[in-house]
Structure formats: C-alpha cells, structure tokens
Amino acid sequence: MVRPGGRSARVQASVHAAVRELEAEVGREALTVPLVATRAGVTPSTIYRRWGDLQELLSDVAVERLRPEKAPRDRGSLRSDLEDWAEQFLEEMSAPTGRAYLRDALLGDPDGSNAGQCSAYAAEQIDVIIGRAAGRAETAPDVETVLDRVVAPMMYRILFRPEGLDTAYARELVAGLVGTTDR
Amino acid sequence: MVRPGGRSARVQASVHAAVRELEAEVGREALTVPLVATRAGVTPSTIYRRWGDLQELLSDVAVERLRPEKAPRDRGSLRSDLEDWAEQFLEEMSAPTGRAYLRDALLGDPDGSNAGQCSAYAAEQIDVIIGRAAGRAETAPDVETVLDRVVAPMMYRILFRPEGLDTAYARELVAGLVGTTDR
DNA sequence: AGCTTAAAGCGAACATGTTGCTTCAAGCGC
DNA sequence: GCGCTTGAAGCAACATGTTCGCTTTAAGCT
Numbered sequence: 001m002v003r004p005g006g007r008s009a010r011v012q013a014s015v016h017a018a019v020r021e022l023e024a025e026v027g028r029e030a031l032t033v034p035l036v037a038t039r040a041g042v043t044p045s046t047i048y049r050r051w052g053d054l055q056e057l058l059s060d061v062a063v064e065r066l067r068p069e070k071a072p073r074d075r076g077s078l079r080s081d082l083e084d085w086a087e088q089f090l091e092e093m094s095a096p097t098g099r100a101y102l103r104d105a106l107l108g109d110p111d112g113s114n115a116g117q118c119s120a121y122a123a124e125q126i127d128v129i130i131g132r133a134a135g136r137a138e139t140a141p142d143v144e145t146v147l148d149r150v151v152a153p154m155m156y157r158i159l160f161r162p163e164g165l166d167t168a169y170a171r172e173l174v175a176g177l178v179g180t181t182d183r
Numbered sequence: 184m185v186r187p188g189g190r191s192a193r194v195q196a197s198v199h200a201a202v203r204e205l206e207a208e209v210g211r212e213a214l215t216v217p218l219v220a221t222r223a224g225v226t227p228s229t230i231y232r233r234w235g236d237l238q239e240l241l242s243d244v245a246v247e248r249l250r251p252e253k254a255p256r257d258r259g260s261l262r263s264d265l266e267d268w269a270e271q272f273l274e275e276m277s278a279p280t281g282r283a284y285l286r287d288a289l290l291g292d293p294d295g296s297n298a299g300q301c302s303a304y305a306a307e308q309i310d311v312i313i314g315r316a317a318g319r320a321e322t323a324p325d326v327e328t329v330l331d332r333v334v335a336p337m338m339y340r341i342l343f344r345p346e347g348l349d350t351a352y353a354r355e356l357v358a359g360l361v362g363t364t365d366r
Numbered sequence: 367a368g369c370t371t372a373a374a375g376c377g378a379a380c381a382t383g384t385t386g387c388t389t390c391a392a393g394c395g396c
Numbered sequence: 397g398c399g400c401t402t403g404a405a406g407c408a409a410c411a412t413g414t415t416c417g418c419t420t421t422a423a424g425c426t
Contacts, residue, residue: 010404034382043406048383050404099286113344119343148336148356154337155343160302162295173331191373191423217413226375231414233373375420382413389406391422396398 014040015047019061028058028100053109064112072125078140079131079178085125086150086170094165095151095160102158122151141177149177197223198230202244211241211283238291245287246297255308259325261316263362268308269333269353277341277348285341305334324360332360 010167018040022031031056037044040119049059092098099147105114133140141149150173191329201223205214212246216237220227221226234240275281288297309329332355340348 032382044383045385045407046405053383079195103289106286106342112343115343119339140319147339149332152339154334155339156302156330159289159342160295160338194374215413227413228376228415229374236414370425371407373421376418378416379397380413382409382411385409387407388418392401392413394399394401394422396402 010044011040011046012050015050015057016043016061016064019057028104031058033057045175053108055104056107058104059108060104062101063117065101066105066118066121068121068125074132077136078129078138079174081129081132082126082146082150082174083171083179085129086154086174087167089122089151090154090158090165090170091168093154094162099158101160117145119147120149123147126151146177150174194223194229196224198225198233198240199244199247202240204241204321207211211287213240214331216240239293240246241287242289242297242327245284246300248284249288249301249304251304251308254311257315260319260356261306261321263317264312265309265353265357265361267335268312269357270350272305273337273348273350273353275342276337277345282341282345302334304332306327306330306347309328329360333357 016034016035019031022036024041031054033047034044035045036057047057051060072081075081075084093102101117107116111117123143126143128145130140130143153173154170157169198219201219202214205219205222214237216230218226219240220230230240234243255264258264258267276285290302292298306326309326313323313326313329336356337353340352
C-alpha cells in the first residue's frame, strides 16, 4: 500500500500533477512514462513499479477527474432535478475530453474497480436527487431504475454512437421515466 | 486504402490469423507487435504502418469477432425473440472473452468507427426481430427504443458493474419494455 | 508487356520498458 | 528523541519495442 504521508505522497501528487500538465501541453497521445517521470522529477521505474504502465496511471487520473465536485442542483422537483443533472452529465461526458477520460478510466482497469467507481459517483448523485424527492413526498423511482433508464442509454450513446447527441436526448430519457404529464 | 486482392490481402489475413492464434496460445497480455509479425511472416514495420499500433490492430480483430454469425432465432413472438436474443447477447458479452473483445474494440478506436460497428450489429439483429413481429401483426417498439431500454442497460452493466449479472436481468429488461401481460 | 505506384521488406537509429541492486526516509519500538 | 525495519525511490545497464529512410516487390492500368 501507499504510505500515507511523506515522500510517497509527494511522489504521487507530483506524478498526477505532471500528467495533468502534460495532457494540457502536449496532448494525451504524446504522453509517455519517461516524459511524465521527467516532469514529475521522478525516475521512470518508480512509475512502472507503482502503476504498472501508463494506462493504469491515466486511469487513476481520469477517475479523479470524473469525480463530481458538487451536489446536484435543487430545482424544486424530481423531474427538474433529474433533467438538470442528466443534461449536465451528458454534456460533460460527451465532450471530447470527457470521452477521453471515460475511455482511460475503462481502459487501464484490469479488475474493473475504476469503472465501478465511475458508476458509483453517478449513483451517489442520483441518490441525493431521489432523497430530496422523498423529502417532498414525491414518488420516485429507485436508483437502479434511473441507472437503467437514464444513465445507461446516455453512456451507450457516448461510447458507441457519439454522433448527434444533445441535451434534448437527456430530457427525453427523463421524460420517459417520470412521465410527461406532471411538471 | 488497402488494395483489394493479392499481397496486401494476404498480409492482412495472415496478420489477423496470427493475432487469433497467439491470443489463444499465449494470451492477449503477452501479445506484442514483433511477436505477431513474426508469426504472420511479416516485418513489424508493416504492421505499424498499416495499423498504427497494437491496440488498433486488436480493435480490428475484436470487431470481426463481435460480428454475429447467424440471424436471431425465431421463437414465435416478439417477446420471446427479444428475450432469447438479449439473453444470448448478455451471456456472450459479459463472459471474460466477450468483455475483452468489447474493450479492445472500444479502445483502439480513435474515431469511434469500430464502436459504431458494434452498435450497428446489434441494431441489425434487432431490426430482424422487429421485422418479424411486424409480419405477425404484433405491435413493436422501434429499434432506437430497444437500444435504449435493453441493449444500453446491459452494456452499461457489463462495462461498469460486471458483478452479479445473469440472464434474468435480460428478461427483466425485455419485460419492462414489452409489458408483462402478453405472452 | 511495360509502367506506375501503393504497400512490404530491411536495417539501423532511437525511444521505451524492465530489472537487480543500492539508497533513502516514514513509522515504530525502545 | 534515537536508532531499527521496511516499503518505496533512485540509478544504471539491459532488453524490448517503435520509427524511419531507403530499396524492392507486385497489383492494377493502358
């Protein structure tokens, strides 16, 4: 395991920072372990031993960036909250950088734990929204249903059919789930 | 572009064959461009020039393997046909080798065309099923809806939450779409 | 048949990935 | 506090993989 403080932590932070800087400067295609190591002031072998290879390192960094920063906005109703969140999610994930992070997270991930983390992030956000709905005495679907009916279709299209995606699609999915009558 | 016949075609075929053989013999982790080249009786530079890197080559081969071999079985009703197809799809795709192909196909695919091809395969199969239902004068959802409600949730779980998947889930999704009353 | 040209072969220069051994310092017991 | 233990980082030599310019081959055309 990684030692909590001191040198190990510094190395980890500096390697992560180096990845982000270089991603912005030279693009992810041009990233290599030696390049990252040099920027981080570290030897390549340190990275190979800690992360195994470049993909796992990128996967690590990608998951960090996919972590949501703030709780979903409260717009007063289940439907509005879901629409709002889904639109934002779709926008972030379907953008070139979002897709790149997603792919990195899925890729360098032999045991699937990073991918699982992504899904868990979405589930947390949805859980907050559903909790609010319950507080308003609205009837709400459970998290699994929202994952199946809203998140999964968006992800599928982002990964497999990225053309012609827009926020209207997110609203349609939510409408199909919570009904188009109440608003 | 690749010249249709003659040497180029032979090289392509022999490289693809080499990938499949070596995948079976040494596992995909151990695959390298020089190794594949040697087995195919080709120089590494040929592979680098034609495919760019190992991932794109693997992506190519993976898509070939994800192509469905036969039309979905006809079991007499829309619901049975969908259930049958979805169960088989889920079983194939969630197995370790299926997931590996899926990941390869997604991975070495800068422009998303290989991923699009995967989705197109599924859409074709579903289209056949829906066409049959129309022939029986059954009411059927359109292809997009089946993609959203059945294929996407399965894919999402395969990629992001591979634990505890079984064919019952496929049946639930179909039931949720075509209704649980008619059978 | 001869020409044109994309694609394959070859080999050397180069970059990247791997490994054993050494050095460093965080965390722990005294 | 002070030194011990141990996991992690550094270093350097080595193996492997990648790229590139140039040459050669043969597919497709006229």
